[in-house]
Amino acid sequence: MKKDLFAICIVIFVLILVFTGTKIQSVEDYYLTHLDDITEDSQTVYLSIRCDTILDNWDKLDPALRQEKYVPQDGVILQRTEYVLRKGDTVYNILDRAIRHNQIQMECIYSINYASTYVEGINHLYEFSCGELSGWMFMVNGQFPQVGCDRYTLQDGDEIIWCYTCDLGRDVGCYWEMS
Amino acid sequence: MKQSLSCAFCAITLTTIVLLGILFSIPLSAFASEQKTPYNVALEIIDWKKSNVGSTSDGYLLNDTFLTQAGTTPGDWYPIGLGRLGVKDNQDGYLAVLDDNVQKRYQTSAKLDKAKATEWHRIALAVLASGGNPRRMGTNGDIDLIADGTYNRVDAKGNGILGKQGINGFIWGLIAVDSMQYEVPQDAYYSRDDMILNILNRQLADGGWALTGNVSDPDMTGMAIQALAPYYNSEKEYTYANKKLQADGSLITKKVRTVIDEAICWLSLAQNADGGYSSWGTENCESAVQVAVALCLLGVDIFTDARFIKDGNTIYDAIMSFQNADGGFIHATVYDPENPSSLPDKSNTMASEQTLYGMVAIHRYQNGMRRLFDLRSEQSPALKEQIAQVEAQIELLDESTSTLELQGVYNAYWAIPSLERSYVNNYAKLSQLLNKAGITYYEEVMDFNSGDAGVITPMEIFTDADVNATNSLPTVLTTEHRAEVLRLFSKISNCFDFEGKQDYYIKLEKAKNAIDELQAQIDLLKADIKQHLYPFDSISLSDKKVVQDIYNRYMALSSYDQAQLEASDVEGLLKCKTQVENLQTALIISGVCVAVAGVATAIVIANVRKRKKEKASKLMQESDE
Numbered sequence: 001m002k003k004d005l006f007a008i009c010i011v012i013f014v015l016i017l018v019f020t021g022t023k024i025q026s027v028e029d030y031y032l033t034h035l036d037d038i039t040e041d042s043q044t045v046y047l048s049i050r051c052d053t054i055l056d057n058w059d060k061l062d063p064a065l066r067q068e069k070y071v072p073q074d075g076v077i078l079q080r081t082e083y084v085l086r087k088g089d090t091v092y093n094i095l096d097r098a099i100r101h102n103q104i105q106m107e108c109i110y111s112i113n114y115a116s117t118y119v120e121g122i123n124h125l126y127e128f129s130c131g132e133l134s135g136w137m138f139m140v141n142g143q144f145p146q147v148g149c150d151r152y153t154l155q156d157g158d159e160i161i162w163c164y165t166c167d168l169g170r171d172v173g174c175y176w177e178m179s
Numbered sequence: 180m181k182q183s184l185s186c187a188f189c190a191i192t193l194t195t196i197v198l199l200g201i202l203f204s205i206p207l208s209a210f211a212s213e214q215k216t217p218y219n220v221a222l223e224i225i226d227w228k229k230s231n232v233g234s235t236s237d238g239y240l241l242n243d244t245f246l247t248q249a250g251t252t253p254g255d256w257y258p259i260g261l262g263r264l265g266v267k268d269n270q271d272g273y274l275a276v277l278d279d280n281v282q283k284r285y286q287t288s289a290k291l292d293k294a295k296a297t298e299w300h301r302i303a304l305a306v307l308a309s310g311g312n313p314r315r316m317g318t319n320g321d322i323d324l325i326a327d328g329t330y331n332r333v334d335a336k337g338n339g340i341l342g343k344q345g346i347n348g349f350i351w352g353l354i355a356v357d358s359m360q361y362e363v364p365q366d367a368y369y370s371r372d373d374m375i376l377n378i379l380n381r382q383l384a385d386g387g388w389a390l391t392g393n394v395s396d397p398d399m400t401g402m403a404i405q406a407l408a409p410y411y412n413s414e415k416e417y418t419y420a421n422k423k424l425q426a427d428g429s430l431i432t433k434k435v436r437t438v439i440d441e442a443i444c445w446l447s448l449a450q451n452a453d454g455g456y457s458s459w460g461t462e463n464c465e466s467a468v469q470v471a472v473a474l475c476l477l478g479v480d481i482f483t484d485a486r487f488i489k490d491g492n493t494i495y496d497a498i499m500s501f502q503n504a505d506g507g508f509i510h511a512t513v514y515d516p517e518n519p520s521s522l523p524d525k526s527n528t529m530a531s532e533q534t535l536y537g538m539v540a541i542h543r544y545q546n547g548m549r550r551l552f553d554l555r556s557e558q559s560p561a562l563k564e565q566i567a568q569v570e571a572q573i574e575l576l577d578e579s580t581s582t583l584e585l586q587g588v589y590n591a592y593w594a595i596p597s598l599e600r601s602y603v604n605n606y607a608k609l610s611q612l613l614n615k616a617g618i619t620y621y622e623e624v625m626d627f628n629s630g631d632a633g634v635i636t637p638m639e640i641f642t643d644a645d646v647n648a649t650n651s652l653p654t655v656l657t658t659e660h661r662a663e664v665l666r667l668f669s670k671i672s673n674c675f676d677f678e679g680k681q682d683y684y685i686k687l688e689k690a691k692n693a694i695d696e697l698q699a700q701i702d703l704l705k706a707d708i709k710q711h712l713y714p715f716d717s718i719s720l721s722d723k724k725v726v727q728d729i730y731n732r733y734m735a736l737s738s739y740d741q742a743q744l745e746a747s748d749v750e751g752l753l754k755c756k757t758q759v760e761n762l763q764t765a766l767i768i769s770g771v772c773v774a775v776a777g778v779a780t781a782i783v784i785a786n787v788r789k790r791k792k793e794k795a796s797k798l799m800q801e802s803d804e
Binding site: 015018 | 751
């Protein structure tokens with residue numbers, strides 16, 4: 001009788017183990033596969049990608065791009081989303097992770113000569129796709145840093161917005177200082 | 180770079196001398212002699228850039244590292260500067276890689292770019308400056324960068340898109356067609372005048388140009404003048420609407436010369452006290468360079484023309500104040516903590532590449548060579564002498580000159596070949612006097628239609644060094660060898676026959692194809708990672724095959740080629756591989772667990788049955804008894 005009870009206990013334990021899906025991982029593997037999980041201790045930043053200015057400049061938009069899959073009705077390509085901030089992360093790193101996760105098209109050029117990355121297009125919307133003053137800009141905490149996106153190192157809680165401008169920044173609140 | 184003007188006394192003395200110089204029209208070049216010559220400055224920039232790309236002072240600037248940038252903005256302006264300065268470098272290698280890159284980009288629907296015509300213009304200038312022919316690009320020579328990028332720049336529906344990126348498309352388009360005075364066919368979408376008009380009709384009320392807004396910008400004004408400069412002597416009148424000048428859209432009529440003169444007035448007013456220029460609120464190196472180039476192309480001497488000397492400071496002084504100890508140039512001296520790319524102590528590629536060709540423009544002007552963007556072969560000494568004589572005659576003219584004499588000077592001007600008359604720097608004065616004297620002059624149109632100036636790529640010799648280089652190529656190639664293979668292949672395709680040429684040709688062609696194939700694999704690998712391995716949460720055991728396949732393809736690459744992948748590509752791949760492996764392990768463990776559970780259950784059941792049986796047989800025995 002005792003032997004049976006013991007066996008039944010084993011069966012129950014093993015089945016619980018299987019059905020709760022407990023994974024057996026090494027520490028390194030666990031760390032690697034949970035790099036971007038948000039925990040209580042993680043530092044995070046917020047990212048959104050918007051192209052609302054195009055909605056007001058529809059006539060200037062390249063006719064081939066006048067479709068909802070390129071320009072969503074609300075102008076939001078990526079809703080404000082929280083991302084884990086790793087040490088040394090730049091604006092580019094977060095954008096790169098976000099577009100990969102959400103399978104959004106992006107094209108950028110990295111130049112060894114300038115040692116900088118320039119984002120040419122997101123979601124098939126490129127510079128000059130909507131008039132001669134159009135292209136992508138990024139904002140961190142409401143400011144437009146005058147530096148390449150892979151040169152801007154982020155801090156905990158930073159709020160990044162990638163916005164498409166049709167007027168060299170003025171329609172998204174970036175006013176250049178004129179002499 | 181601080182010059183020896185640090186003590187106030189020196190500065191005051193020099194200012195006084197410079198002012199006296201203006202008053203007595205003493206050529207001021209003498210005072211500039213303590214400065215480095217533009218030629219030497221250009222060489223210093225080249226040396227700085229060489230160390231920047233890991234080359235040595237006596238090595239090539241256009242080394243394999245540099246050539247990975249062929250066909251991009253930072254990759255093409257240095258070759259333009261080198262070529263126009265007359266410095267021999269690895270131009271053959273550059274042309275070979277550029278040609279191959281252009282050919283590959285032409286296979287996409289956007290060709291070089293969907294929106295930016297300036298891609299064609301910059302590459303065409305770089306090809307010409309390096310000794311190639313932009314009208315015969317590609318293996319079959321059927322790619323014509325001039326036609327596709329300028330007068331026939333249309334979209335799939337046949338609409339003109341030269342100006343899609345704004346005024347820059349017209350400015351650089353005009354510079355590109357004028358670089359060899361290419362013929363614009365009658366049936367072309369854009370004529371030369373279309374391009375000129377599209378620059379004229381964007382002029383602002385203050386005289387200059389800007390990318391946007393109503394306040395002129397020195398860079399855009401400088402570049403617009405650079406494009407219009409060859410037409411300064413043109414007597415053609417253009418009639419057009421310009422809403423910045425006439426808000427009601429009524430037509431105005433102007434010659435290019437009038438427009439340039441207005442722009443020069445603005446440039447003179449906009450110059451800062453130190454001789455430099457500010458753009459977007461910051462005094463910077465590139466703005467001063469663009470103005471200097473514009474003035475050189477017009478034949479204005481930036482060292483002596485009083486309109487461009489402020490408090491004794493020339494534009495050249497201002498440009499030189501941005502030079503660093505390492506020979507390179509910085510963008511601005513204002514420290515901006517938010518902009519590490521323009522730290523005052525670190526030389527900047529864009530500032531340096533523009534200053535390089537700026538120095539070349541000044542050097543060419545000072546030495547009576549062709550304008551920076553006029554890439555035809557140099558004028559003969561006899562032609563130069565003829566032009567100099569006409570200029571000297573014009574210099575002596577004034578309002579008291581007799582009609583007969585004026586007519587004589589005009590005839591001498593007219594005797595200069597029409598395609599060279601734009602080099603007479605003081606024709607404007609003659610034109611004014613002719614006008615006052617009522618002498619009829621030709622409504623000369625500077626319609627440079629000399630046709631293809633005929634670039635011939637000379638046959639080359641496949642040297643012993645080239646043979647050795649071919650023989651020492653490894654059997655297993657990586658993309659690291661691309662520039663070298665392309666250079667050798669291009670050379671052997673265009674060299675005199677020699678013993679064994681066919682073998683080397685076959686070997687190099689195979690190497691070229693192998694590298695193309697490898698590059699295609701790398702590009703596909705990158706695309707597959709992006710397409711199949713995200714989002715990470717959705718990766719399950721069913722993706723095992725795909726993940727394993729991508730991983731194997733990655734591992735099969737050489738370490739040089741592996742480095743072509745982005746860090747996040749590799750991270751994503753390793754993450755997915757770990758994930759599927761862990762899931763696999765979990766599955767095996769689960770399987771074992773289920774098996775153990777099954778066995779244990781079976782034993783329990785067997786035991787229970789056994790006991791039941793025993794009980795039953797016991798009961799039977801009892802009942803029997």
